[in-house]
Amino acid sequence: MVIVTAAATAAMAGATVLSGTTLALVFSTICLIAVVISMTHQHPHHRHHHHHRRLPNFPGGPHRVPLLGNIPILASTDTPYVTCTELAKKHGEIYSLKLGDEWFLVLNSTETIREAFLDFSEEFAGRPSLYSTETLTDNYKDISFSDYSPEWVHHRKFFSSSLRSFTGGNRLEAIAHERLGELEKYLDARIGQEVYATAVIDIAILGILTHISFGYENDDIHEQMMRLIPGDVAMLVIGKRMAVDVFAFMKHVSRKEKKFIKAVSAQFNGLINAEVQRHKETFDPMNIRDMIDELIKSQKEAKDSGESDLDFFSDSHMAQTIANVLVGGGIGTSHSSYWAMACMVENPHLQEKVADVVEGAVGHHRMPSLSDRSALKYVEAVAMEALRFASAAPIGVPRKATCDVNFRGYKIPVGTPVLYNMYAVHFDEKNFEEPYKFKPERFIKEDGNIKHSQSFMPFGIGHRQCLGKTQGETIMYLVYAWLFQRYIFTKVPENEHQSLLVQNPEIQAARSPKPFKVIVHKRY
Template sequence: MSSMSSATLLYCFCGALLVLMLVKCMLGQRRGVVSVPCLPYLPVVGSLLHLRSSLPPHLLFTQLAGRYGSLFGLYMGPHYTLVVSEVSLVREVLLQRGREFAGRPKMVTTDLLTQGGKDIAFADYSLLWKNHRRLVQSSFTLLVFNSSYQPNDPELLKVLDYNDGIVQTIVRGGLVDIFPWLKVTLTPGEPRDLLDALLIGKMKGSGGDDDITDDHVLMTAAEAFGAGVETTSTTLLWAIAFLLHHPQVQERVQAELDEVLGRDRPPALSDRSSLPFLESVICEVMRIRPVSPILIPHVAMQDTSLGGHSVPKGTRVLVNMWAIHHDPKHWEEADTFRPERFLDSSGKRVTPASFLPFGAGPRVCVGESLARLELFLFVSRLLQKFNFSVPSGRSLPDLQGRYGVVLQPHHYTVRVTPRY
């Protein structure tokens, strides 16, 4: 009995000590940001009990911002986290103090998915990450910013086949299967695509910790497929859904296309400036339904500040892009689909400061230029050649969306008919 009592006392003592250590850790994390409103929290679980809701996270955080303010804190377990829902604060996180908030949290799930952070999106900020990103960016620039494009231009075909090539590689037995023959056919200094650029970067390595490895190549290709294809295709689905709700917008885009391109000439990148309403429609789709309504978490890499509040190193920061894109202070009738908001009085396209669909700063989406190119070419060609309508007896698409890896529209049915 005595030994059992001693064991019980020992367990109780250890448990109490653990709780005290967690409380001290949580209070220490929040030291310097006590002026920021914070959700109630408990040891171990943090604020999770106060985050139970039927709402998806972006809507819940927007609702909480109305109660606690545009900058508030919470605990994800033991991790102190700031939620930012105002554009000036977001620009401070992403731009003015971009490098100070450029870190990424170390999480079990993303580590498993990325071979320990060997991708671009989830990897922590470091010299290796900067070199890795530079290689990827240069390959995208090679594809996107060529001097000119014709319908059968080889470089343009590379861009259009980029995502399909990754899909076909997976079908043939896995991305890693292509590495041996890619290495054989590489010509240093002449990258043909994203994988070439990465593999050449790997070949130039000195064997140190900051070198590109096979895992970096694999994770980047997989991320381009998982993130690039998914986000672009989802934006296209949202675009068609909103055009079904607003047929007059579809007609206006088609009138602009007919005037600039006619019936037969395919759209070219040089036409973008001549198709401002089409571009404004794409922007409005990305505003009203951002595919990433909450950006990947940032981490303060040093003691810094935000909105005049001290922020300790290691603090996590969530940017609520949904709240930014639906803020009535910056967007009139924010919940209404109005492409005209991206046009000035002379009909030229403008970009409001509160429009940040790809993020900004050091952590801006590396595929932004490629995504914009794809969306322009896909939407312009589809609307030039086809009409989109709701089939008889079917309902208009549900525009609420479902939150997963990205914010996707619910499945809907559309009737596609040739225009000519």
């Protein structure tokens, strides 16, 4: 219960400034303006790509002002993704933005995004950089934030294999069920009372991810992570943008921000690094306890097989891989689930439908399991609709051209940053009827099976698709099925007429609802 209390405390503390945790997507959580300006100045070897005038055969865009370009258009709003969507109506599904010294390519439709990232998957697989993420990732030893390279491809391959190996079978389900048992104790002690929705979600989702990562031998690491990730780490990654990330010269002046970035990064990385070393000292190949053990196993197997170049798989790389699980998976999945909770509370009949479906297939004397999934398609649809409606990373995970690319008749120079507007795709009436309504049934066919759409891309596509897609979807299914099987959540009476579907103004880099409380009721 100490770990559960830590998550609840973090939710209360974060409610006044942050609202809780995001993905990861990770680079998807970087504020648009921070992304677009910072890389213009931070890396001298990119400067030969800068052009003050729009290049021939480069997409057009909105009118720009001297020096600032199109920065004023985006800086004047808390929702730049909405602005980008409006600009597409005037300038087309492909246009450019001039931000600082850099020209940006902006993709705004299903067709252009799929063509760019599937047909030109390697050409658009690069990543831009930020001072804060460079520090947080120990100079880009991670997967999510790192630029495209042969080493990155190997690192991603090793992690993907290790993740599938550890979470296969019923291991993920067993961890989820154990954590939901802890959440049940927390909620049962608060029946009829107000709780922060973020606390409910974080106890479930972050609790599952920290136990996947670190196992069960050290309660202290879970307690610290349950406070740190929704607090300072989330503030660093998705909170209000810091000047040091926006303007390069601020690295030399903004001591307070640099101190914050370094302190949070040192604390977060220090905890993970210590756990990696503890695991290496106690490693038993016959007893794989968690993802760290699985990565150590993969590291040893690679060395034993004679892999000559393992620079990409140092202990620091291993630690940063775990950091990606916690930041990308934890913050991204949690934010989507905040919206899910808000939408389900706003639409009580949807809670009842989930409960009826689960009751019919599972009853109420046991937890829903993965073996029930085929009978609980509606719950899967709720998770899919949560991911669509949330669009937690509204401009996607920013990419970068790895070489000169001829795309749709345009010449895109190497180094050009590429933004893709997932908000525009997920809220386009041509793709999803009544997109501003939360309608899980849009993902259900007449025969009851899942209806897939090429416009549904919450985890990205191509070389940079989120590696935790399968695990994230599985966790959301298990949590939602259990949560609404057992409980009913209603609005706090004095806020009965206030919408919960309001963007949190404290968060500039992701879509996240303002912090809200709910009343917990036991269903049976």
